[in-house]
Amino acid sequence: MDKVALKTMDKPTVLEVREATKRFGGLVAVNQVSFDVREHEVIGLIGPNGSGKTTMMNLISGALKVSDGYIMMGDNLLSDMPERKIAQSGVARTFQLVRVLAGLSVLENVMAGAVFGHRKLWGKGLEVYAMRQLERVGLAAAANKPTSALTYIDQKRLELARALAADPKLILLDEWLAGLNPTELQTGIELIASLRDEGRTIILVEHVMDAIRSLCDRCVVMSSGIKIAEGTPAEVLSDKAVIKAYLGDDYE
């Protein structure tokens, strides 16, 4: 048995996705997908474009409601809760298309994550705490700037800082590493690794194979809404069905 599996095998289950299904009219974007996420695990959610990864993240964070199936976190039926309750029970996320709060300063963007959710800070304590999250993602110098002054990559950093400010148990990162140059990518990977080391559980949607290999304990592979494989990165990346899904997507 390899070291990764040993590390997390006997940990309790944090998230339980069961036959989750999402239909958009006739299109089934997520089709009876089931998987478990255990404590302190980093799960990679991978698959070709349009395979339903973002939709799956939206089902977990509550941005979308399941059409069928359910999602549990501990004893909470996540799939039945409004987004704010899901946030309050310790789930935070970033968005594939960044959503920074225009009109609020960079620091205020981070503060937004720590007032109403899992953490309920206010006043000076909130400011100091938010500042720490900014330092963590390397944006401290921009704290008092408007968000319009940030580059796209810095906006992604800001979004992560806002998610971290919530002090989440479970973080959902939707292609957070996309668009980074090699140096930034390295820093980004280290940052995500440090989140796992401090005990958070992470689901990341990613196309960057290096990141998947170095970060993920396990991967769930989706294609056309269906889960086609699950296992360690090495296992799934050599899986025939997975290779076919990726290459098929390229040749069509």
Next chain:
Amino acid sequence: MTRKEIIGLILVPVAFIILAFLPSLPNSANLLSLAIPIAMFTVLATSWAIFSGPTHYISLATAAFYGVGAYTMATWLDVLPYPVILLIAAVIGAVFAAVVGFATLRLSGVYFVIFTLGLAEMTRQVFVWYQNNFGGTRGHYVFTDITEAQIYWQLLALGLLVYLVGWWIGRSRLGFAIRIIGADELVARHSGIHTARSKVLLFMVSGAFAAVVGVVMAPRFVYIEPAMAFNPQLSFLVAIMALLGGIHRLWGPLMGAIPFALVWEFIASNFPAQTILLMGIAFLVVVYYIPNGVAGVVEGWYHKLKAAGGEKHG
């Protein structure tokens, strides 16, 4: 508290105290006939902007709340002490806004505007129907010994109150929540904010203020009937003034209410037949040419001045 806030907290009440001496000036009757609408529109537009500024919901329900306030006064004038009537109107306005809010704030922009406009009309019809069937007469007489000066002072006090409430909301969690909602509602929900409740709370604030203004203004009309109490023109004027002044700052609507109320008095007395047309034109001009209102323009100048000053010194 920042130094700016402390200065504001001292200056604003001082300004109100100075304004309170207006009725003791010579020829005050004429002054009051201008100052009362200005004060009234300032209170209405400022409380309107407390809700609409950060949420970007354009409400045309002001007349509904105002009318309900006026009728609260007409109904209980002979039965209850005046301060109690003020209090009841505030509660009714807030509850009315809460009911309307929970029913409609899920609607997106345009539908909300139409609904609120319809609401004022519907409320008017309900009052007409009630009076036709149960009330005997259509209207109510409101005979009081409340003077113009007293109405003006009450409006000033309400003005001070609306500024204090607005300032307090601005630095509260509710104010922060509503700014996040205004920027991105999905992110707000994902941050743990109860978006519907936050929006409804602010809508209740503006509803309560409009209803209380209705009570205060009722004695001026002497005879109250639905068409006057629920005049949709009031809703439009309040929205135009707030937008003209700028709804991203608490002091913005004041910048719109003063010039517009003056111009409006002039239009209403010189071109009474064209008021609706002119109001429509004003609305378009404001929205197209000064999207951030007078407050936005003033801030633009201020920043330019500061930048120019900085260059000289630096």
